[in-house]
Amino acid sequence: MFGEEFRMQRERMVEGLRSRYQIKDERVLNAMREVPRHVFVPEALQSRAYGDHALPIAASQTISQPYIVARMSELLELTKESRVLEIGAGSGYQTAILAKLAAQVFAIERIAELAREAQARIRSLGIYNATVKCFDGTFGWNAHAPYNGVLVAAGGPEVPEPLVAQLKIGGRLVIPVGPTREAQSLVRVIRNEEGYEREDHGPCAFVPLIGRYGWTTDETK
Numbered sequence: 376m377f378g379e380e381f382r383m384q385r386e387r388m389v390e391g392l393r394s395r396y397q398i399k400d401e402r403v404l405n406a407m408r409e410v411p412r413h414v415f416v417p418e419a420l421q422s423r424a425y426g427d428h429a430l431p432i433a434a435s436q437t438i439s440q441p442y443i444v445a446r447m448s449e450l451l452e453l454t455k456e457s458r459v460l461e462i463g464a465g466s467g468y469q470t471a472i473l474a475k476l477a478a479q480v481f482a483i484e485r486i487a488e489l490a491r492e493a494q495a496r497i498r499s500l501g502i503y504n505a506t507v508k509c510f511d512g513t514f515g516w517n518a519h520a521p522y523n524g525v526l527v528a529a530g531g532p533e534v535p536e537p538l539v540a541q542l543k544i545g546g547r548l549v550i551p552v553g554p555t556r557e558a559q560s561l562v563r564v565i566r567n568e569e570g571y572e573r574e575d576h577g578p579c580a581f582v583p584l585i586g587r588y589g590w591t592t593d594e595t596k
């Protein structure tokens with residue numbers, strides 16, 4: 376019964392992504408139709424899981440707005456063969472979406488409790504091509520590099536150099552970058568033979584990226 380209600384809400388969310396936000400990638404829309412977003416939010420907020428907004432999760436962090444998840448996924452231009460690195464797994468929702476779009480997802484989350492729960496949720500949905508580990512993701516994850524796509528779900532002062540270095544030629548990195556912790560632009564970096572090109576995809580607001588190549592101290596706590 377409940378499951379059916381969420382299925383209809385999910386369908387409406389996907390229609391909104393298409394009509395209101397011009398998300399066109401059918402693979403992304405399908406992944407968002409499949410993954411049960413309500414599983415990734417605190418139980419008390421489940422009825423709001425499919426709304427057009429971010430929601431709070433544990434440890435003062437947030438699950439990103441559905442539009443942002445769709446947009447960042449679309450900008451990565453993944454295929455079934457892609458290997459992806461995600462920084463800031465949080466609830467694991469974006470991780471699950473990436474797992475539907477790519478061959479393998481390596482996800483990093485700096486808060487141990489969130490990393491553990493994200494991994495458990497993903498497994499409970501029968502997704503086995505995504506691994507969540509707990510450490511400072513601004514260093515990247517060199518053991519599995521190079522990546523076709525890197526997605527950073529937290530805002531930093533600049534693009535962390537190790538993440539660019541771990542991109543394949545032709546690979547894409549999507550990250551919110553801004554001079555303050557409060558506001559960022561969504562930046563896409565595409566690596567090429569000579570170096571890389573950088574595009575600006577408009578304003579956004581994420582929780583801070585904290586680490587060696589991010590903001591240095593955690594003033595949000």
Ligand code: SAH
Pocket residue numbers: 436437438439462463464465466467468469470483484485486489510511512513528529582583584585586587589
């Ligand atoms: N895509 C996630 C977004 C979670 S918010 C979701 O939709 O649920 C961003 C997350 O980035 C937070 O959980 C925060 O703890 C994490 N984070 C911040 N800095 C990080 C770092 N250096 N390495 C790994 N994770 C980091």
